[in-house]
Amino acid sequence: MHELSIAQSIVEVVEATAVENRASQVNSVRLLIGDGSGVAIEPLIFSFEMIASMEPLLSGAKLLIERVPHRARCRKCATEFIIPDFVVICPACQVWDCEVISGTELQVLEMEFDAESEEEEQLCQN
Amino acid sequence: MPKLTIAQNILAANDTYAAGIRQLLAPRGIRSINFMSSPGAGKTTLLERTIRRLRVKLQIGVIEGDIETSADAERIEAAGASETCQINTRGNCHLEAHMVQAALDQFDLDRVQLLIIENIGNLICPNAWDLGEDLRVVITSTTEGDEKPAKYPQMFADAQVVVINKLDLLPYVDYDLEKVRRQVLALNPHLRIFELSCRTEEGLDGWCEWLENFARGEI
Numbered sequence: 618m619h620e621l622s623i624a625q626s627i628v629e630v631v632e633a634t635a636v637e638n639r640a641s642q643v644n645s646v647r648l649l650i651g652d653g654s655g656v657a658i659e660p661l662i663f664s665f666e667m668i669a670s671m672e673p674l675l676s677g678a679k680l681l682i683e684r685v686p687h688r689a690r691c692r693k694c695a696t697e698f699i700i701p702d703f704v705v706i707c708p709a710c711q712v713w714d715c716e717v718i719s720g721t722e723l724q725v726l727e728m729e730f731d732a733e734s735e736e737e738e739q740l741c742q743n
Numbered sequence: 744m745p746k747l748t749i750a751q752n753i754l755a756a757n758d759t760y761a762a763g764i765r766q767l768l769a770p771r772g773i774r775s776i777n778f779m780s781s782p783g784a785g786k787t788t789l790l791e792r793t794i795r796r797l798r799v800k801l802q803i804g805v806i807e808g809d810i811e812t813s814a815d816a817e818r819i820e821a822a823g824a825s826e827t828c829q830i831n832t833r834g835n836c837h838l839e840a841h842m843v844q845a846a847l848d849q850f851d852l853d854r855v856q857l858l859i860i861e862n863i864g865n866l867i868c869p870n871a872w873d874l875g876e877d878l879r880v881v882i883t884s885t886t887e888g889d890e891k892p893a894k895y896p897q898m899f900a901d902a903q904v905v906v907i908n909k910l911d912l913l914p915y916v917d918y919d920l921e922k923v924r925r926q927v928l929a930l931n932p933h934l935r936i937f938e939l940s941c942r943t944e945e946g947l948d949g950w951c952e953w954l955e956n957f958a959r960g961e962i
């Protein structure tokens with residue numbers, strides 16, 4: 618269940634950015650998750666929603682996930698292929714000498730938020 | 744509704760700690776290993792046997808990760824580790840770099856030539872966290888069944904060394920050693936495999952010799 622720790626890290630990154638940018642409410646967070654990152658999507662969403670619900674700034678925020686295929690390129694024949702179950706062998710020439718080119722991503726891409734209104738800002742200042 | 748690009752690695756905070764650990768250890772010539780396995784594969788016993796054999800030649804510091812209890816750190820200290828620290832994660836399924844940094848803060852690093860971090864027994868979660876180690880060792884054993892590498896491919900694919908333990912039990916279990924070797928090498932043909940038994944100490948000579956060379960920077 619390391620998705621809980623990953624979700625915690627996402628909340629920390631988003632919260633810091635939200636405070637810096639004077640957001641009053643974060644509505645959605647877009648992630649890039651590689652198929653070879655070892656992260657399971659459903660438990661990640663579950664964990665994120667649970668942690669976000671306890672943070673006023675993130676309460677109700679949606680998690681939008683873009684998947685990235687786990688891909689490699691053969692160093693010998695330059696064939697690019699999807700890696701099945703982490704076995705990085707070239708399907709064209711059967712060599713092991715391949716470079717993983719995508720699919721290990723674990724990134725927070727962007728967030729959508731409501732900005733603090735000026736009125737609220739003034740209230741805060743007073 | 745305003746949108747804001749963040750473009751930040753989710754584990755960036757962990758990676759910063761891991762980089763700090765490398766900067767701390769490398770100038771001192773301390774090499775480090777992240778020991779990972781499922782629960783009960785024999786990580787702590789392998790460490791005990793290894794330290795007993797190498798303690799006169801090599802100062803080995805050990806960080807013990809467990810969910811609860813300090814039983815393992817006590818075993819390791821009794822075996823002759825130069826420095827030990829027990830981390831209890833209280834339910835967390837893996838170690839993170841900030842925990843390792845906190846443990847290293849308690850070490851006298853002048854008494855450490857090789858650092859071994861024993862991770863939580865788990866073949867999935869620990870893999871995502873870089874602990875600032877130079878090498879990943881995965882331990883598996885003949886009592887776990889012979890499909891572990893195929894079932895937990897990422898852990899084996901990202902390691903540099905695999906130890907197959909409990910070789911003495913081979914006559915009593917349905918375990919196809921050749922099948923495991925094939926699975927491991929299919930995931931990572933550059934993996935170094937050691938086959939041994941901590942109980943009978945068969946195969947420990949080769950492992951200890953290799954580890955000593957690694958600690959001295961010769962590998």
